[in-house]
Amino acid sequence: MVEEPNMESGDSKASAAGGKLSWPQTPDGFRHLVDAHLPRLLAYAAHRLRDIHDAEDVVQEVFVRAYIERAKHRDVLEVSAYLYRMTSNACADLMRKRCGRSPMLRILPRSDDPLETGGPASPERGPSQATSDIEEADRVEQLLARLPKAQAEAVRLRVFGELTLGEIALLNGCSIHTVSSRLRYGFRKLRRLVKKDRTT
Helix, strand or coil: CCCCCCCCCCHHHHHHCCCCCCCCCCHHHHHHHHHHHHHHHHHHHHHHHCCHHHHHHHHHHHHHHHHHCCCCCCCCCCHHHHHHHHHHHHHHHHHHHHCCCCCCCCCCCCCCCHHHHCCCCCCCCCHHHHHHHHHHHHHHHHHHCCCCHHHHHHHHHHHCCCCCHHHHHHHHCCCHHHHHHHHHHHHHHHHHHHHHHHHC
């Protein structure tokens, strides 16, 4: 189940996630950017698309565009938020193309805590655990689908993307207060939904 993270905006977390890095202009600098953002972007896209292969394609496309257009973005300071915006847009584009066909949920990247790490699946994990992973991810997305879209997206960015409140605000073009409210009401509704589902 999605657990409510610490609600502090925290500059230390932004630095740890690479949020304060400037847009790199060299191949070596870009490799550092990819290392800093790949796991969280992949986890975010996988939970949004519910298909790890589509998520990998989307994130790869985002990084390729980010590198090709590096000169245009050299003055961008909020790199993390900008990359999430690119990923969010790419996910939305793909979901529009998907319209009319049923998305197939495949094994999501997961270690001991996939919702936080977004790391690759362990080779020692058997079929029963993989099935459990899929079912858990599906339950989370079904719950998020019952929230208002703005609240659901704020929760995804906070939990799966591990963005700070400030980064989410920048990404969505709103205030930190608005983000905080969306998260507060979103998590409150999720708790009510889980409690209701357990009693029915």
